[in-house]
Amino acid sequence: MESLTGHVALLATGGTIASRVDGAEGATVAADGGSTILAAAGTRTVAVEVVDLMQKGSYLLTFDDMLAVCVAIRAALHSPATLGVVVTHGTDTMEETAYLADLLHDDPRPVVFTGAQRAADSPEPDGPGNLRAALTLAASPEARGRGALIVFDGEILALPATRKTETTNLRAFGNPELGPAGSITPEGEILLGPAPLRPAPLDTPPTGAGVRVDVIACYPGADAALFVAALAAGARGIVLEATGLGNANAALCDAVRDAVRDGVVVVTSTRVHAGPVRGVYGAGGGRTLEDAGAVPSGLLRPPQARTLLQALLSLRLPPEEVVRRVRQRGDPDLLGPAPPTDRSPDSPSAPGKADP
Numbered sequence: 130m131e132s133l134t135g136h137v138a139l140l141a142t143g144g145t146i147a148s149r150v151d152g153a154e155g156a157t158v159a160a161d162g163g164s165t166i167l168a169a170a171g172t173r174t175v176a177v178e179v180v181d182l183m184q185k186g187s188y189l190l191t192f193d194d195m196l197a198v199c200v201a202i203r204a205a206l207h208s209p210a211t212l213g214v215v216v217t218h219g220t221d222t223m224e225e226t227a228y229l230a231d232l233l234h235d236d237p238r239p240v241v242f243t244g245a246q247r248a249a250d251s252p253e254p255d256g257p258g259n260l261r262a263a264l265t266l267a268a269s270p271e272a273r274g275r276g277a278l279i280v281f282d283g284e285i286l287a288l289p290a291t292r293k294t295e296t297t298n299l300r301a302f303g304n305p306e307l308g309p310a311g312s313i314t315p316e317g318e319i320l321l322g323p324a325p326l327r328p329a330p331l332d333t334p335p336t337g338a339g340v341r342v343d344v345i346a347c348y349p350g351a352d353a354a355l356f357v358a359a360l361a362a363g364a365r366g367i368v369l370e371a372t373g374l375g376n377a378n379a380a381l382c383d384a385v386r387d388a389v390r391d392g393v394v395v396v397t398s399t400r401v402h403a404g405p406v407r408g409v410y411g412a413g414g415g416r417t418l419e420d421a422g423a424v425p426s427g428l429l430r431p432p433q434a435r436t437l438l439q440a441l442l443s444l445r446l447p448p449e450e451v452v453r454r455v456r457q458r459g460d461p462d463l464l465g466p467a468p469p470t471d472r473s474p475d476s477p478s479a480p481g482k483a484d485p
């Protein structure tokens with residue numbers, strides 16, 4: 130494949146790839162800017178322009194911080210000389226920011242998120258290798274038209290349904306249902322499967338929308354107290370981290386019914402590792418939740434279901450429209466690779482042309 134000329138924009142946000150042990154506190158904290166991270170990655174084959182956006186562990190990010198990353202991605206892509214964008218980010222919530230970037234991305238050029246499991250001052254940091262892979266991928270023609278991607282430990286992952294699956298293992302991310310989108314060797318050889326369907330991008334929500342969306346866990350004996358407390362705190366959306374196929378209990382279903390009647394959007398996700406959420410069981414199970422007005426999240430787990438819900442509600446879309454789009458975005462049939470059939474621009478299955 131031909132190589133392209135230009136530069137990659139490197140947006141640094143913090144995370145373990147930028148972290149060192151703080152002498153005073155003895156705790157690991159984000160300390161390095163983008164130039165230091167880039168220098169640690171060593172020789173590289175592409176020009177890089179560094180933008181220091183923030184220096185935070187990703188467990189500290191707010192929804193507005195995540196939007197700021199997306200706005201900076203768009204600004205970097207404003208220049209036709211930008212081949213692609215790399216975002217260095219903490220791994221804890223990378224699946225959320227990268228998913229938001231994917232939802233909003235309306236450009237063929239790649240946006241590649243990466244980070245590290247081992248801090249920059251550890252004896253064998255993994256950040257430099259991950260960053261080299263991300264820079265190569267972001268500059269590559271092969272990665273175009275795929276939205277945002279995560280590259281980590283040689284694996285390339287598309288965003289929907291990708292999650293952090295390991296706390297310390299160097300292969301930190303996985304897509305339990307759809308698998309990786311491809312791989313990249315330390316020498317920069319890229320292997321990618323067929324490109325997935327890409328629904329039309331969402332409009333960028335305004336910062337400061339202040340929409341509250343909470344996640345409530347379901348477990349044996351859970352009552353509706355936390356759900357009701359979330360509503361009292363002003364939640365306009367609630368994601369249930371339900372059991373199994375997406376089940377709760379009668380008390381939670383009653384609370385869901387009342388909340389939906391008041392215009393709150395409730396999404397049922399699950400605490401289970403893989404597989405879709407489906408309304409099958411009654412008596413407080415997923416079927417009862419659906420009857421009460423909750424929408425199943427499909428393949429999206431609570432962090433990404435919450436991100437999607439917060440984005441849609443921040444756009445001030447009516448609840449019926451929010452529900453329709455959540456259902457569509459989590460649909461297992463729409464998240465796999467595009468069929469190798471008619472991909473003309475007017476085809477409804479062509480990337481970027483599906484209904485938002």
Ligand SMILES: NC(=O)C[C@H](N)C(=O)O
Pocket residue numbers: 143144145146185186187188218219220221222244245246247
């Ligand atoms: N590996 C990491 O990056 C974890 C870190 N705590 C963060 O998310 O910022």
